Amino acid sequence: MLALLAEEPRYGFDLVRSLGALDGMVTGEGTLYPLLSRLQKDGRVASSWRDSDTGGPPRKYYSVTAKGRRALGEFTAEWSRFRDTVDHILVKATT
Amino acid sequence: MLALLAEEPRYGFDLVRSLGALDGMVTGEGTLYPLLSRLQKDGRVASSWRDSDTGGPPRKYYSVTAKGRRALGEFTAEWSRFRDTVDHILVKATT
DNA sequence: GCGACTACCACGGTTCACAAGGTACCTCGG
DNA sequence: CCGAGGTACCTTGTGAACCGTGGTAGTCGC
Numbered sequence: 001m002l003a004l005l006a007e008e009p010r011y012g013f014d015l016v017r018s019l020g021a022l023d024g025m026v027t028g029e030g031t032l033y034p035l036l037s038r039l040q041k042d043g044r045v046a047s048s049w050r051d052s053d054t055g056g057p058p059r060k061y062y063s064v065t066a067k068g069r070r071a072l073g074e075f076t077a078e079w080s081r082f083r084d085t086v087d088h089i090l091v092k093a094t095t
Numbered sequence: 096m097l098a099l100l101a102e103e104p105r106y107g108f109d110l111v112r113s114l115g116a117l118d119g120m121v122t123g124e125g126t127l128y129p130l131l132s133r134l135q136k137d138g139r140v141a142s143s144w145r146d147s148d149t150g151g152p153p154r155k156y157y158s159v160t161a162k163g164r165r166a167l168g169e170f171t172a173e174w175s176r177f178r179d180t181v182d183h184i185l186v187k188a189t190t
Numbered sequence: 191g192c193g194a195c196t197a198c199c200a201c202g203g204t205t206c207a208c209a210a211g212g213t214a215c216c217t218c219g220g
Numbered sequence: 221c222c223g224a225g226g227t228a229c230c231t232t233g234t235g236a237a238c239c240g241t242g243g244t245a246g247t248c249g250c
Contacts, residue, residue, distance in 0.1 A: 003188035093098035
């Protein structure tokens with residue numbers, strides 16, 4: 001989530017569609033909107049309303065805060081270690 | 096879990112210690128024992144009691160069933176795709 | 191007998207994913 | 221003008237899972 005928003009600010013409905021196109025990712029508005037709310041409550045993202053440029057209701061754009069960027073950095077390091085551990089176990093299992 | 100047991104049959108307490116030594120893995124008996132129970136209930140692992148060779152109470156050894164091996168294969172494929180997706184998003188985020 | 195270690199398991203709180211349902215804005219065809 | 225359909229937000233309820241805590245019981249050494 002933070003990584004997607006770090007590329008560029010996005011609004012919720014757009015994220016739902018983007019994630020739906022990806023593999024094995026969180027899907028559904030019922031998962032995503034609460035997640036965004038939690039991130040904002042914890043100060044990792046900020047939001048601002050912007051009118052739609054294609055008609056339709058206004059959009060709530062989320063962007064990553066400094067704290068969010070820090071959290072993303074920590075997660076990236078943790079993910080890297082976790083990924084290697086899992087890979088290692090799986091390789092050994094199929095040997 | 097299945098990957099660890101696929102290497103060789105193990106008992107619960109041993110798995111707790113092994114996972115504790117690994118990075119970012121599930122820790123604690125309160126997590127592991129229910130997990131093993133679920134796996135057995137779903138037929139992915141089988142268990143058998145064996146007396147300890149170093150003294151102490153008997154041990155419940157778990158081993159992977161054919162169904163478990165199939166599940167492990169499916170997970171490995173899914174994990175591979177998931178891992179690549181996450182890696183890709185994280186790399187783009189830091190660019 | 192008793193403390194320390196090994197080994198199993200159950201219980202309960204909290205958190206979360208997800209499906210389903212709800213509100214509201216806009217556009218377009220008839 | 222009005223209703224259908226797309227866009228976009230959010231809430232609620234259910235079920236599942238993690239994990240801390242505590243409980244039971246076996247063996248060994250002193």
